[in-house]
Amino acid sequence: KDIAQAAEMPSSKAHRYLVSLIRSGLVEQDRLTSRYDLGPFALNLGLVALDRVDRIRLGLAAISELRDLTNETAALAVWNERGPVVVRWERPRRPITVNVLTGTSLSLLSSAAGRVFAAWLPEQQTEALLRAEIDSGRAPEGIASMADARRLLAEVRREGVAVMSQGYFARGVEAAAAPVFNFKNEITMSIAVVGVEGTLDLGPGSPALAALKAACSTLSARLGATVTPPGEAGGGVADAGAEDGGA
Structure with missing residues (x-):
């Protein structure tokens, strides 16, 4: 709900986006708090980028x-x-x-x-x-x-x-x-x-x-x-x- 409000889109649409992002590994949801965070694929992208820094x-x-x-x-x-x-x-x-x-x-x-x-x-x-x-x-x-x-x-x-x-x-x-x-x-x-x-x-x-x-x-x-x-x-x-x- 908070994400939908921040993105200024209906909750159902925000949910579909989140499901897609979770499947791709860009986002993950904490089972205890239900909050969203960066997923393993997003974290790996960040580490690769840092590794390439000269x-x-x-x-x-x-x-x-x-x-x-x-x-x-x-x-x-x-x-x-x-x-x-x-x-x-x-x-x-x-x-x-x-x-x-x-x-x-x-x-x-x-x-x-x-x-x-x-x-x-x-x-x-x-x-x-x-x-x-x-x-x-x-x-x-x-x-x-x-x-x-x-x-x-x-x-x-x-x-x-x-x-x-x-x-x-x-x-x-x-x-x-x-x-x-x-x-x-x-x-x-x-x-x-x-x-x-x-x-x-x-x-x-x-x-x-x-x-x-x-x-x-x-x-x-x-x-x-x-x-x-x-x-x-x-x-x-x-x-x-x-x-x-x-x-």
Whole structure:
């Protein structure tokens, strides 16, 4: 009855349409509530469409737009078996910039994008790399154990973004990164904004951080994610620098 009213058609006609849609698998009816929902065929169509989304192509467009909005270097990172790696970066239109090398492998603890991946990936996927950084003495000052790393990564999750503004990995470089999620609500990429220390404002509520979070939230939605953007209502990107590209 409600469907017929919303469609502005007689109930008998709406019923015939629903029967046809149910037979085709586009709609199904809950036996307990009698309410209608998407059927298995409709859900499969949606999953096929999501599977065909080119995440890298969309990611490249996102960092290009972010670069234009912030006039800072923007980079895109993905995860492989060795950890985060920069797949592309966009140079801003300013005389002094931070260059990020495509193909650069990023530290999990000494790069903004690395912290983002470490914060949202399952620990069993990152623990070996984290321990290797800590045991080798390559972790930032103040991180001497897995407990220290877990506290840091918990803070990244709370804030929804990783900010590197104390030159841990590259002197004179600042970076912030945020996560991009897919339709499974799993982290799939990270976007970072990178700049020269003293010229890039990465303080809470800064335009650069707002633009970064918005870019990642928009891209996540385009990839089918339904999670609340990290750092919003209780609800990360790539970085590169001297050694790690700076991000």
